[in-house]
Amino acid sequence: MKVKDTPENTLERLIIYLKVLEALEKKKIDFISSEDLAKNCGVNSAQLRKDLSFVGSLGTKGVGYSVKSLKFSLKNFLGRAQEWNLILGGLSPLGIFLLQDKILQKEGFYFLAAFDTKEENIGKIYNGIIVYNLNQLPQVVNVIKVDIGVITAEENPEIFLEAFINQGIKAILNLSKVPLFVENQEIKIENFSFSMPLTKLSYFLKNSL
Amino acid sequence: MKVKDTPENTLERLIIYLKVLEALEKKKIDFISSEDLAKNCGVNSAQLRKDLSFVGSLGTKGVGYSVKSLKFSLKNFLGRAQEWNLILGGLSPLGIFLLQDKILQKEGFYFLAAFDTKEENIGKIYNGIIVYNLNQLPQVVNVIKVDIGVITAEENPEIFLEAFINQGIKAILNLSKVPLFVENQEIKIENFSFSMPLTKLSYFLKNSL
DNA sequence: AAGTGTGAACTTTTTCACAGCT
DNA sequence: AGCTGTGAAAAAGTTCACACTT
Numbered sequence: 001m002k003v004k005d006t007p008e009n010t011l012e013r014l015i016i017y018l019k020v021l022e023a024l025e026k027k028k029i030d031f032i033s034s035e036d037l038a039k040n041c042g043v044n045s046a047q048l049r050k051d052l053s054f055v056g057s058l059g060t061k062g063v064g065y066s067v068k069s070l071k072f073s074l075k076n077f078l079g080r081a082q083e084w085n086l087i088l089g090g091l092s093p094l095g096i097f098l099l100q101d102k103i104l105q106k107e108g109f110y111f112l113a114a115f116d117t118k119e120e121n122i123g124k125i126y127n128g129i130i131v132y133n134l135n136q137l138p139q140v141v142n143v144i145k146v147d148i149g150v151i152t153a154e155e156n157p158e159i160f161l162e163a164f165i166n167q168g169i170k171a172i173l174n175l176s177k178v179p180l181f182v183e184n185q186e187i188k189i190e191n192f193s194f195s196m197p198l199t200k201l202s203y204f205l206k207n208s209l
Numbered sequence: 210m211k212v213k214d215t216p217e218n219t220l221e222r223l224i225i226y227l228k229v230l231e232a233l234e235k236k237k238i239d240f241i242s243s244e245d246l247a248k249n250c251g252v253n254s255a256q257l258r259k260d261l262s263f264v265g266s267l268g269t270k271g272v273g274y275s276v277k278s279l280k281f282s283l284k285n286f287l288g289r290a291q292e293w294n295l296i297l298g299g300l301s302p303l304g305i306f307l308l309q310d311k312i313l314q315k316e317g318f319y320f321l322a323a324f325d326t327k328e329e330n331i332g333k334i335y336n337g338i339i340v341y342n343l344n345q346l347p348q349v350v351n352v353i354k355v356d357i358g359v360i361t362a363e364e365n366p367e368i369f370l371e372a373f374i375n376q377g378i379k380a381i382l383n384l385s386k387v388p389l390f391v392e393n394q395e396i397k398i399e400n401f402s403f404s405m406p407l408t409k410l411s412y413f414l415k416n417s418l
Numbered sequence: 419a420a421g422t423g424t425g426a427a428c429t430t431t432t433t434c435a436c437a438g439c440t
Numbered sequence: 441a442g443c444t445g446t447g448a449a450a451a452a453g454t455t456c457a458c459a460c461t462t
Contacts, residue, residue, distance in 0.1 A: 006412075007453070015408045016388050016400070033421060042390030044457055049423060061422045061461040078400050078408050079415030097306045098378040099402075107404045115310040148410050170417065171410040173403075178232040179225050181251035188413040190406035191225070194307075194382075195316045197399035199224045199287050201380040203215075206288030208379065216431070242443065253432055258445060270439040317459045 010051045012039040016041050017048070017108055021071040033064040080108060085170075087146050088114040089160030091121045092132060092151025094175060098152065108149070113140050117159065134163055141167045151176050161189075219260045223251050223283055226257070229281040242273040289317060296355050297323040297377075298369030299362025300330045302342060303384060307361065308335040318357070326368065343372055347380050348374045360385050370398075 004016075020040045024032065034045040034052075041048065050056055052070075054076045057063045075081045085133065086109050088095050099111055114131045116122065122132045133141060140146075148171045149164035151157045157176035164172060167189060172189045174180045179191040215223075224278045230248045233241065243254040243261075250257065261267055261279075264286045268274045284290045295318050297304050308315065308320055325331065333340045341349060349355075357380045358373035360366045366385035373381060373395060381398045383389045388400040 007452075011409060011412060012405070015405055018403075018408075019386065019388055019402075031372050035421080040390070041388070045421090046457095047453095049421095050454075053423060054374070055368070057423070059422050062424045063328060063462065064421065068455075077412075079411035079413075080408055082415075083413055084407075084414070093306070097302070100344070101302050103303070104403060104407070107407070109404075110409055113394050118412075133346050147414055148407065154293060173406050173410060177228065179228055179250070181249070186417065188410060188417075189411055192401075192403075192406050193228075194226075194313060194401075195318075196224055197382050197401050198219070198293075198313070198318050199227075199289055199358065200399055201382060201397060202288035202291075202293055203286075204288075204293075205356055208395065208397075218431075243445095244443085253433075254443095255435090256431095259432075259442095262445060266445070271442045272440070273443065286448050 001056070006054045010054055011078075013041070013043060013047070013129065014052050014055065014078060018053070018071060018078065018080070021067055021074065024067050025071060029067055031064050032067055034059070037065065080088040083108045083110060084147040086111045086144055086148045086150055087137075087140070087152045087164075088129075089116075089134070089149060089164065090155075091116040091118070091124075092152045092154045095150075096126055098123060098150065099129050111150075112146070114162075115160070134160065136164050137167055141169075147171060148149050151180075163195030164198075210250065215263045219263055220287075222250070222252060222256070222260050223264065223287060225285065226260070227280060227283040227389075229287070230276055230283065233276050234280060238276055240273050241276055243268070246274065292317045292319060293356040294354055295320045295357045295359055296327075296346075296349070297338075298343070298358060298360045298373065299385070300325040300327070300333075301363045303362045304359075304361030305335055308338050308354065320359075321353050321355070324369070324372075345378055346372050350378075353390065356380060357382060360389075381402075 019033055025190045034049045038045040038048040058070050058073050072086045088099060088111055091114060099114060111129050112209055114129055115137055117134050121131050122133045146169055149169045150173045152175050153160050154176065157174060157178060157180060161172060161180050170187050174189055174191045175193060177193060180189055182189060225377060243258045247254040262396045264282055267279050267282050271282040297308060297320055300323060308323060320338050323338055324346055325340055325344045326343050330340050355378055358378045359382045360369045361384050362369050365387065366387060366389060371391050372380060379396050383398055383400045386402060386404060389398055393399060
């Protein structure tokens, strides 16, 4: 699959580089050195160059990097040159927010359907996206190609995880309160909640007296 | 400040352990071994025990860990035994969502004020939280103790960052599109956007054909 | 002259394995 | 007998430093 697997930390930094490059592009910056880009990304230039070496030989010696073409290479490498189909599980306030907001769409992530278990929510429509009963998932998966399942349920998120996995969904973003894990290496779960970065900050504050 | 600094990855895992312990407590589980807890947290038991050793000697040899007291120790260690005061910068849809939702409150993070630069937003009230003009920040900071500044601006997030730092705020959660960094080691910025975990998933999907 | 790409040195993190406590 | 806590070994990640290209 790959000569050397990209480490998790490198992957995270590559995503940061991509975002910063997008901002630089808006500022009409055409070329940048590893030194300058690194400063904008909170790393040192050796780190940045080593990280980029996982993607390829992307710069010009003596010159630096083309912002546009580096951005292009990173988007490709990260699977962000294409669009992805999402479904949502659990109609919490956060779930409804994500359906209504356009941020994810702008980045190429499209919600195609939502699922819930509470009868009163079935049939509701948010931003053109229909809420189905979770037991209708097999039929929906039959019709559309689902890439990523996003779990926003406030209660029993594992019910949605199980249903998603049973329907062959391989990538899960879990935004519920409780982190979820599976043994199966073919399935990737990303756990996130706002309390993660906030707790890092509370730890920092507690220890910086 | 500390004998040995807690590594970033350990810190992140400790936060996961805390969340999982909270879930176990709800399931009325009183005691658990490192082996079983580790399984629930997606790590191996040696990792978990080593991580916990940064917090202290928390288990009982031959027995395991008390769910309640381990949770308590972790909360204390992570600065989550106390409440924290937040202000919000930038009245985007995400910003409004965070003001209105109660998730962060339930975890001990309280928004006390919001700030924006657009005249039409000043004076609005969400969930009892008043939106001030950013130039009123000094007066507000004079009256209330602000622990964490949360940036949700869609445009020019750096304006809020600068204003927050100028007012002595040391902890920043940046939820804007572009990651922000500062040299000053006394200030801690956590950058987060949903596109981080989603891009990790798109990378995974792209490479698991 | 300037700045990339990368082996080699160094540092940090993870895993192993077992002594020691209950 | 069972499971923690932790030094020591192994693995992984970061930084250095310089050969090499433009």
